[in-house]
Amino acid sequence: MTSTENDKALLEVHRSALEGMPAGKPMPLSTIVAFHADVHGITVDSSEAAFRDAVTRDTEESLALLKLWRRHLTHWDRATDTSAGSWCSGSESRTEGRRSAVFDRLGLEAATRKLLDDAIPVTTETGPVVISQEYTPWRGIGTPRGVDWYWPAYERYLREVKGWPDETVADVSDAAERVVERLADPTSVEAYQSKGLVVGYVQSGKTANFTGVIAKAVDAGYRLVIVLGGTLNLLRGQTQRRLDMELVGRENILRGTVETESDYADDRDWLRDRFIKHSGLPSELGAFDIERLTTRENDYKSLAQGIRALEIEKREKSLPLHDPRNLDHAAARLMVVKKNKTVLAKLVKDLKKISGLLGEIPTLIIDDESDEASVNTVNPRRNGNAERTAINEKLSELLSLLPRAQYVGYTATPFANVFIDPSDTADIFPKDFLISLSRPKGYMGVQDFHDLDPLLVPEDERTFANSNELAYVRSIDASEEEDDDLSLRRAIDMFVLTAAIKIFRETEDPLVPPETYRHHTMLVHESRLTADHRELKGRILKLWDESGYTSAAGHARLRELFESDLLPVSRERADGYAVPESFEKLAPYVGAATARIGGDLNPVIVVNGDKDIESGEADFERRSIWKILLGGQKLSRGFTVEGLTVSYYRRRAGNASTMMQMGRWFGFREGYRDLVRLWIGRNETAGSKELDLYEGFGAICRDEESFRAQLAQYSVLVDGRPQVTPAQVPPLVSQHLPWLKPTSPNKMYNARLVEVRSPGEWQEPTAYPTQPAALRHNVGLWTPILEQLPTAPTTFTYEFDDVARRHRVDALVGAVPADTVLSVLSSLKWHSGEQFAPHLAYLEEITKHSGQIDDWLVVAPQHTARRQQIVLGDSARPFSWFGVERRRDPLFGAISNPRHRAALLRIAGALPSCGDAATEQYVRERRGVIALYPIVEKRNADAITPDGRIDPGKVVMAFAFVAPSAARGRSNQVVRFTTIDSSRENEAIISQ
Structure with a gap:
């Protein structure tokens, strides 16, 4: 029997054997393969050596055999029935341990295991x-x-x-x-x-x-x-x-x-x-x-x-x-x-x-x-x-x-x-x-348009390669738009350029599957009003008619945009797809692009009624569409704009749910991820509010990921039983911006959370009081601790190996007993005590009851230059102050400098050592960190005298804290709730 004939026979018998395993459970392979070969009368070398030879050959049978095994191994890797008596009990799904358990049940040789692991890695x-x-x-x-x-x-x-x-x-x-x-x-x-x-x-x-x-x-x-x-x-x-x-x-x-x-x-x-x-x-x-x-x-x-x-x-x-x-x-x-x-x-x-x-x-x-x-x-x-x-x-x-x-x-x-x-x-x-649901592979969501971790991508070090915002997001200049639509013109130019790139790839890139670029669209979304749509369509048609895409002036404009924007981004993010090395290579495709878009003299489709779809004009299922889509409500939820590459978005919404649904630029962009661009309104004024739509989407993303992360924490079983039921999960939805509610007010109910456990996590309370008497009270609580700190600052550094970046903070530091700090925290006054109460309950638990913290390293960051200092306390010592504003009046947004966090997280055990001796000398397993930030708001800055004195009633003594990473309380539970009536444990957590 030739190797090809044996490979075909192996494929047939392995398919029969794998699909014939009772209830899909892995069984000894050699036995079941021999059984199926005998039943079907197939003569085959069924040894594992022959199998290994077969799957390493570059033949059609080899690829089919490997695909067959990939399907079954993937199924076994992810099986979730771990109940007593189940074949996969004792091993967690999606782990190396599960794969090893599968191989054990199959009785595979070491060489076969290695080959399959290399060819079909465990998806974790x-x-x-x-x-x-x-x-x-x-x-x-x-x-x-x-x-x-x-x-x-x-x-x-x-x-x-x-x-x-x-x-x-x-x-x-x-x-x-x-x-x-x-x-x-x-x-x-x-x-x-x-x-x-x-x-x-x-x-x-x-x-x-x-x-x-x-x-x-x-x-x-x-x-x-x-x-x-x-x-x-x-x-x-x-x-x-x-x-x-x-x-x-x-x-x-x-x-x-x-x-x-x-x-x-x-x-x-x-x-x-x-x-x-x-x-x-x-x-x-x-x-x-x-x-x-x-x-x-x-x-x-x-x-x-x-x-x-x-x-x-x-x-x-x-x-x-x-x-x-x-x-x-x-x-x-x-x-x-x-x-x-x-x-x-x-x-x-x-x-x-x-x-x-x-x-x-x-x-x-x-x-x-x-x-x-x-x-x-x-x-x-x-x-x-x-x-x-x-x-x-x-x-x-x-x-x-x-x-x-x-x-x-x-x-x-x-x-x-x-x-x-x-x-x-x-x-x-x-x-x-x-x-x-998990975030699917290949999906471009709100995270892909923001740089959410400032520790990894500081603003002064961003490039097209490491910054999503630089790569994909372009700001709409409101003042320019009102005059001559400069941003809208540039967005339309980008739409034409990306169309030309798609045609270039269709022609030049053999790896592009057929119909990858069946649709190519641009979305313009400024208003929900149909009257506005008529006016906007006129503006777009005027810009298109004046574009001169076949003229020297038009090509000069496209060249500048290609060389300054499209080419450098695609060089970094094309993911293997063809990129024209110069505008001269792309120019021959510009004419075909404009013909596909506006060859019928109608480059715009207005979608503000069902008839637009029912007539087939915007029906992606029935025809190829290369157009600019203009609309409002009909494009805001559920309707998928296929081939969406360029978005121009200025539509405001009053709540996060509506705003997220209007993010039509989210989705799968296989073959043109590098071409995606979002023009979005920044710092637009509406009445007395400054509405930064891009910032709004970033805030929603943080809220969403926080919500999902907490769900993941709650999902961990304790002693085989759920920590919480759905009815006990409160609406842990935050509001980062004053103009952007989580959802419409008539859908919101209140919930009360008793305790949040946050070992090794950076936490920043923001609900500080506004009344001078309360502010003086808080300053009076913290000042004795500040006065105990040494006068000479310590320099902490933390270097990230993976990005070769060093973060530094100069600070006054001193260790304070845990019960002393708890006494201060328990006595603070707040604008909204409910915000800090769940954290305080946790800190009381690890201090008084489980005894998982000995002391806190109190850190007072200081400016390198001796500017912005105020005098606090009886000793008249100067301390650095920080100018932070209440972004969500009366609540603050972020208070700390992201560069301050890494070393302090290390001291609390949340990050590994980077070798900095100044940092390591303070690391203790049962030590937390508190960073103090005296804040003077802009309206009170003029109240600081030349010698640094200020009424304590105009100082917000803000802080951030990191509890020891090992301080998990007395059980594995992450949260503890209270209900209206404790005898009805499945009722909502509604505060009256």
């Missing part, structure tokens, strides 16, 4: 973060539940048609499984209604996740699926088409009719055979059909003939529908419904007509963009028994009609959902689970 990225009630496992327990049909088909579609890598497909499966396993068992005798929330990122693939959830849920037995597809026709239609193409499939769509009668007869992907196929009607192949009750063009309509379309047939009429003998043969019903009161009222009315069956139908309700329209915004405490908002009322009716309904909300902006009152049982609070 964290999976979805889950906050959950305890639940009764039913997935994979005993006999597999249901009919595996739609999930395997969807999995193959993602891999083979969409070309997703195995790791990404495994991520979708993992995240979908975390949802489905927390739904009620559809065959359970007792009805249970679970409610959950899945939190993704804006334009990051949430639809893929809930498509996977639907596939797994219908396979398990859910027979009515209601998808709430947004508040706009275009969004509902998008979702319907996506589900039809990737889940429902051609056979279920046609149901015996001819191709030309399909509602997708003119759809490009339908004609290109990209809709999923089942090789026949599933019910004729041992599975079950999916019957659509809505189509792409038609929302839910009242059904005639006694609502028979909703009456799901029962094979065994004496048994309830949820009995497996009925479920496994019944067709599933799918509807994608707009969040509209009239439409939902029709559905509720029709369901009532089959009331006798409603208690038997396992139902799944998917609510896309669940923070929009679905949330009840009527506060019952303020309005008594006031009626619910319209959509929320219909959702409540649906849930009351369907006792076996499972509600799963999806959103990228969860703030409104977490503020729902959990004690309102008719509402949609995620009482059972809250799942935060």
Whole structure:
């Protein structure tokens, strides 16, 4: 037998062996390979040596064999069932330990293990973060539940048609499984209604996740699926088409009719055979059909003939529908419904007509963009028994009609959902689970447009390579725009240049897959008003007509922008894609670019109504679009602008949720990540407010990441049980800017947090008082400690090896006993004591109860030059003061200098040693650090006398602290809460 013949035989027998392992559990490979070779009559050298030779050859069979193993190893690496008796108990998913356990069960030789580890490294990225009630496992327990049909088909579609890598497909499966396993068992005798929330990122693939959830849920037995597809026709239609193409499939769509009668007869992907196929009607192949009750063009309509379309047939009429003998043969019903009161009222009315069956139908309700329209915004405490908002009322009716309904909300902006009152049982609070999806690979989110860690990228050291802001963000000069649209003209020029680069890559780069640049778009978003859109379209058309892109002047302008902006960024960030080395290399493609954009004399599409999509003008699914899109509300949520490369954004919003949803420049940008540019308003004045939109997005990002990080902390089990349930997770949503609320005020509820444990973390309270008497009180508490510090400053340095950067702080330092510091902290006055109280509870715990801190190193940073000094205390000693303003009046923003933090974090044990002797002499395991910052606000700076004296009532004694990194308290819990009524532990944490 030749090596090629043996490789083909190995591929066949390994595929049969791996896919034939019972319940997908790894088993001794040599035994099961020999068994399958014998069963199929295959003659093959099945030794591991032959396998190693096969996968290292550069052949089609070798690549297929390696891909097969990648899929199965990825699945085993990520298996999460660690319960007693499970094959993977004793090893954590996504770890080297899990991979080793898999190899042990397979009985592989050391050489084979090394080869597979090198070729298929363990993916150690964290999976979805889950906050959950305890639940009764039913997935994979005993006999597999249901009919595996739609999930395997969807999995193959993602891999083979969409070309997703195995790791990404495994991520979708993992995240979908975390949802489905927390739904009620559809065959359970007792009805249970679970409610959950899945939190993704804006334009990051949430639809893929809930498509996977639907596939797994219908396979398990859910027979009515209601998808709430947004508040706009275009969004509902998008979702319907996506589900039809990737889940429902051609056979279920046609149901015996001819191709030309399909509602997708003119759809490009339908004609290109990209809709999923089942090789026949599933019910004729041992599975079950999916019957659509809505189509792409038609929302839910009242059904005639006694609502028979909703009456799901029962094979065994004496048994309830949820009995497996009925479920496994019944067709599933799918509807994608707009969040509209009239439409939902029709559905509720029709369901009532089959009331006798409603208690038997396992139902799944998917609510896309669940923070929009679905949330009840009527506060019952303020309005008594006031009626619910319209959509929320219909959702409540649906849930009351369907006792076996499972509600799963999806959103990228969860703030409104977490503020729902959990004690309102008719509402949609995620009482059972809250799942935060991982940030997907290749996704460009708000983090990618900001430099969020000033320690890593100080402003004076930023380059196109290390600074996201420099690479991708351009400021709109408000004064210039009002005169002659300079920034808008430059953004349009960049749109043309990036179009030319895409055509250059299509032509010159063999690695660019076909249709990578099917769409190329620019988004202009200044206002939600249609009258403004008309005026703005006129401005853009005028700029386009005057552009002269084929003239010498136009080329000179493009050359300057190419050489100063596009070329240097792409050289650093093109990620292997072709970059023209000069403008001369790019110039031949400029004409083709302008022809694609404006060859029809209409480079602009205004999208401010459903008709723009329904007419096909802005329908990305039906045609290639290279245009400037101008719009407002219709482009603010859910609608995906394909090929978006240049964004021009000046639209203000009053809350973080709305603002994040307007960030259409977030998403996947494979093949043109280096070309993305964002022009955004900076320091624009509205009334008495200065609105920096870019700063606003940065603030939202910090809040969002903080929220996700805390969810990750809460998700760690303690003694095998959840630390907290969803109802005990307070809305830990901060507000960094006075003009940017987390969500609209009518969706916000208050929560009280008793304790926050922050070992080794930099913490900066900001709610300092404004009253002179309170300020004098605080200065009086801290001054004795300041006066004890030595007069000579110590110089601390910290050098980061990975970036070869040194940070320095000169400071007066001295160790103070922990109980002395706690006495001061406990006596401070605050503008809002609730902000510091949770931290104080933790500091009391590690000082008085668990005794995990001995002392605090008090550090008073001093300016190098002896300027900005004030005299404090009876000793009349001078100390440096800092000019920091209340950014969120009356709250401060950041107080400390980022360069001060590294050495102090090291002293508290939060960073490794960098070898600085001055720093290391103060390091103790049970020592924390407090940095004191006397602040004189700008309005009080003139009150400082020439000899440095000032009324203490005009000094804010601010501080930051880092508790010892080992001071974790008496248990592994991260937070401790209080509730309204401690006898009802699952109620919300609402302060009265």
